[in-house]
Amino acid sequence: MANFYETEKAVSEYLLFHYGTKADVLPFGGPEAALNYPARCVSECLDIHLLPAQARGLDLGCAVGRATFELARHCETVVGIDFSQRFVEVATVLREAGTMIFSFADEGELTRKATATLPPDIERERVTFLQGDAQTIPASIGQFDVVLMANLIDRLQNPMQCLIGIEPCIQAGGQLIITSPYTWLPEYTPKAHWLGGFLRNNQQVHTFDTLSEILLPRFELLSRKNLPFLIREHARKYQWSIAEATVWRKKS
Numbered sequence: 033m034a035n036f037y038e039t040e041k042a043v044s045e046y047l048l049f050h051y052g053t054k055a056d057v058l059p060f061g062g063p064e065a066a067l068n069y070p071a072r073c074v075s076e077c078l079d080i081h082l083l084p085a086q087a088r089g090l091d092l093g094c095a096v097g098r099a100t101f102e103l104a105r106h107c108e109t110v111v112g113i114d115f116s117q118r119f120v121e122v123a124t125v126l127r128e129a130g131t132m133i134f135s136f137a138d139e140g141e142l143t144r145k146a147t148a149t150l151p152p153d154i155e156r157e158r159v160t161f162l163q164g165d166a167q168t169i170p171a172s173i174g175q176f177d178v179v180l181m182a183n184l185i186d187r188l189q190n191p192m193q194c195l196i197g198i199e200p201c202i203q204a205g206g207q208l209i210i211t212s213p214y215t216w217l218p219e220y221t222p223k224a225h226w227l228g229g230f231l232r233n234n235q236q237v238h239t240f241d242t243l244s245e246i247l248l249p250r251f252e253l254l255s256r257k258n259l260p261f262l263i264r265e266h267a268r269k270y271q272w273s274i275a276e277a278t279v280w281r282k283k284s
C-alpha cells in the first residue's frame with residue numbers, strides 16, 4: 033500500500049490536527065474537548081514528578097511533531113522519529129522557523145490557509161527529528177526517561193516487535209506512554225500481528241490485555257484513561273475517536 037503519511041493530504045490534515053486553532057478546526061462548533069490531542073498526550077499522561085533533571089524524551093511516530101515539542105517543556109532533549117520522510121521534513125522546518133503556512137481542505141477542491149505556530153515558551157532547539165522505523169530502533173540511540181507512542185501501535189506492521197524492541201531504550205523508572213484508538217486494519221497490520229479486536233478460542237482478545245501481558249513483567253501500570261481526539265477531513269466532516277492512554281513505568 034502506498035504510504036498515506038507521505039502524501040500532501042496527510043501533511044495538511046496532520047498540521048491542522050497538531051497546530052490548528054479552534055476556529056480553524058471547528059468553524060461550526062463541535063467537541064472542543066477533543067482539540068489539542070498531541071499536547072494532551074503529554075500534559076494529561078506524563079508524570080513530570082518522576083522525571084530526573086536533564087531528562088531525555090522520545091516520540092515514536094511523531095508525525096509533524098507537536099507532541100515532540102510538548103515533551104521539550106519537561107525534557108532537556110527530545111528525539112522525534114517517524115517513518116514518513118515528508119512528516120520529518122515538515123517537523124524540521126517547524127523546528128527551524130517556529131512557524132509555517134499551510135493549506136487545508138474546506139469543501140471539495142476549495143482550501144483555506146492557516147499558520148502552524150509553536151508555543152513561544154517551548155525551546156525548539158531541544159528537539160531533533162529523524163526518519164526511522166519504530167520497530168527497529170538501534171540500541172545506539174541510548175536510553176530515555178519517557179517514550180511516547182501516540183496513535184502508533186495500530187499503524188505498525190508488527191506492534192509487538194516495537195514494544196519489545198523499545199524496552200532496552202527506556203531507563204529504569206522511565207515512562208512509556210501508549211495512546212491508541214485500537215483501530216486495527218489489515219492494510220497496516222497483518223491480522224496475525226493485531227494485539228486485540230479478535231476472538232481466540234472463542235474468547236474476546238482486547239488490546240489492553242495484550243499490552244498488559246507484554247509489558248507487566250518489566251513495567252508497572254501507572255494510569256489508564258480515555259483521550260478523545262478529532263481529525264478534520266473538511267469543514268463538515270471529521271474523524272472523532274477516543275484513544276485509550278496507558279502509562280507504564282519501567283521497574284528497576
Ligand SMILES: C[S@@+](CC[C@H](N)C(=O)[O-])C[C@H]1O[C@@H](n2cnc3c(N)ncnc32)[C@H](O)[C@@H]1O
Nearest residue numbers: 037093094095114115116164165166182183187
Ligand atoms: C496515526 S499517525 C499518529 C501520528 C502522531 N503520533 C499523532 O498522534 O498525531 C501514525 C504515525 O506513525 C508513523 N509510522 C507508521 N509506521 C511507522 C514506523 N514503522 N516507524 C515510525 N513511524 C511510523 C506514520 O508515519 C504516522 O506519522
